[in-house]
Amino acid sequence: MRKVIAAINMTLDGFCDHTAGIPDEEIHQHYTDLLNEGDVILYGRITYQLMEYWQPMVKGPSGEKTMDDFAVAIDKIQKIVFSHTLKNIGWDSAKLANRGLEEEVLELKQQPGRPIFVGSRSLIVQLIKLNLIDEFQLCIYPVVEGSGLPLFENIKKRTILKLIKTKVFSGGAVMLYYEPINGKSDFAG
Template sequence: MTKVIAAINMTLDGYCDHTGGIADEALHEHYSQLIRHGGAILYGSVTYRLMQYWQDLIHKPTGNKSIDDFALAIDNIPKIVFSKSLNTLDWDTAKLASSSIKTEISRLKKEMDRDILIGSPSLIIQSMKLGLVDELQLCVHPVILGSGLPLFKDITNRTLLKLLKTKTLPSGAIILYYAPN
């Protein structure tokens, strides 16, 4: 059965900042595996623009296996981008969403036999509010950032989650796997 998996990195104090975590080999390997098993990944325009960094590494690999493997995984997975500011996308495996997140996820669940990933903070929150998330994967880094974008700032109702499992990375980052309760 196709699951909707919301996966994101965050600091111990709850901020989502791509520069705030510990991007080591184990983290890249974890996300490469997740992405290779996914059928599509959903992004907002800000995260999409950040992820375009990886396109350059396809043509100019770093020589670091975990980084280059992640670049290849992110390049290959179909990306659906929700944006009011972008009219075109310059990534062959990306397309603009043509409908609401609820409609897109419903369509993808009918069409795909692989998991649907959500990788943008705003889309994670929207999907959670709509009850569309089957699994929430929070990679909590042992970093206190002090400021930034708080992941759950727009959640106004108490939300109970069931812990499914944990995975500890050598950096001390812990991936918490939750399901809605």
């Protein structure tokens, strides 16, 4: 069974905003390596449209190796986009989901292959509620944003996580790797 990995950037005060972090060469390389380990990444419309930023760099590299390598990796990995408003996807390696999130993820988990990544806050929240995330990889940037979208918004179920690994980046960001501890959740409303 394939593993579902929620991989997302956050500020120190818990907000998810792809523009709030300060990615450097080391972080770009980390995410390039991560994408090369997976078969598919799931996005909501907003995050998908933010990630389209990388598409032109495949044909017109920036000259910064780690950014260009990341652009190639994000271009290569299959992307499934969950959207009620998008009608067309302009990226060859992307497609619109034609089923609901739960059905899509359950089927993907049963297929042979490498990990399934989830890169959108909204999808992560939904998958937490469905108990379908096998691992969290949270990159915490040393930034206090003050406002934004909290990752764990509207979660009613208490979930206990086990820290399995950490990675500290030279720029001050910290990657925290957690697994949910099955059977040790309780409901708080």
